[in-house]
Amino acid sequence: MTEAAEVREFWGRLGVPGLVDVHTHFMPERVLRKVWGYFDALGPLTGGVEWPITYREEEAERVARLREFGVRAFTAMLYPHKPGMAQWLNGWAVDFAGRTPGCLHTSTLFPEPGVEAYVRDAVEAGARVFKAHVQVGAYDPASELLDPAWGLLAEAGIPVVVHCGSGPAPGKHTGPEPIARVLARHPRLRLVIAHMGMPEYEDFLDLAERYKEVRLDTTMAFTDFSERFAPFPRRALPRLTDLGDRILLGSDFPNIPYPYVHQLHALEGLGLGQEWLRAVCHDNGARLFGL
Numbered sequence: 052m053t054e055a056a057e058v059r060e061f062w063g064r065l066g067v068p069g070l071v072d073v074h075t076h077f078m079p080e081r082v083l084r085k086v087w088g089y090f091d092a093l094g095p096l097t098g099g100v101e102w103p104i105t106y107r108e109e110e111a112e113r114v115a116r117l118r119e120f121g122v123r124a125f126t127a128m129l130y131p132h133k134p135g136m137a138q139w140l141n142g143w144a145v146d147f148a149g150r151t152p153g154c155l156h157t158s159t160l161f162p163e164p165g166v167e168a169y170v171r172d173a174v175e176a177g178a179r180v181f182k183a184h185v186q187v188g189a190y191d192p193a194s195e196l197l198d199p200a201w202g203l204l205a206e207a208g209i210p211v212v213v214h215c216g217s218g219p220a221p222g223k224h225t226g227p228e229p230i231a232r233v234l235a236r237h238p239r240l241r242l243v244i245a246h247m248g249m250p251e252y253e254d255f256l257d258l259a260e261r262y263k264e265v266r267l268d269t270t271m272a273f274t275d276f277s278e279r280f281a282p283f284p285r286r287a288l289p290r291l292t293d294l295g296d297r298i299l300l301g302s303d304f305p306n307i308p309y310p311y312v313h314q315l316h317a318l319e320g321l322g323l324g325q326e327w328l329r330a331v332c333h334d335n336g337a338r339l340f341g342l
């Protein structure tokens with residue numbers, strides 16, 4: 052059986068019309084090459100773990116693959132590592148979403164002068180989701196520079212996928228504390244904690260329980276790869292059931308060191324039941340994005 056057939060068999064069994072994947076990476080080609088080079092060189096942010104990219108293909112092939120998998124909606128997670136880059140990335144993302152059916156128009160931001168204005172422009176241009184990368188950007192998400200932008204996104208109800216956990220390697224401002232300060236000021240901000248907050252899973256589950264608009268994405272969590280260095284605590288499994296309407300499928304496609312279907316099987320392997328899987332792999336995302 053081909054991988055696409057396996058993926059389709061998975062969601063077909065659940066009785067949903069496909070998958071909604073909130074965490075897939077598409078970005079300008081030369082930026083993506085750099086990211087891949089980083090993984091190849093085992094850069095410090097990979098935690099020194101061997102990280103062979105499974106889907107090192109041309110953009111059109113990667114999009115076609117998601118279509119073959121039956122991913123009916125996906126994102127273009129892109130992020131700057133320095134000032135002066137976000138606006139350019141956002142321009143690229145408008146174009147990409149425009150020419151790529153199924154892609155939810157994604158934008159990003161960075162603590163810098165002018166961020167409020169370009170976030171407003173992106174919202175007015177129809178951005179459906181934002182990405183913030185606290186680890187790669189090495190910024191404090193509670194920076195005053197970002198405050199008006201968070202306010203605007205909270206007001207607009209636009210989800211922000213944020214990599215703020217300390218996995219696979221900690222950053223200067225990763226961990227639950229800085230992002231908790233953001234939520235204290237913007238309690239209605241629709242943050243989607245990437246990677247289930249790996250490895251500080253339980254601290255981020257605390258935040259989700261406290262703030263009703265906080266969600267978590269499954270990206271790389273529970274896979275054999277991640278379980279080796281950041282195992283999800285079994286005692287926290289019942290909390291995943293309680294938060295079952297706020298957990299969203301994320302994969303990190305194409306930058307994953309295993310086949311896409313492994314993420315799906317890892318979720319199934321938690322044994323939380325078909326209803327939970329249906330919600331996570333499709334319904335929660337479909338509701339959040341009004342599909």
Ligand SMILES: [Zn+2]
Pocket residue numbers: 074076128270303
């Ligand atoms: Zn990612």
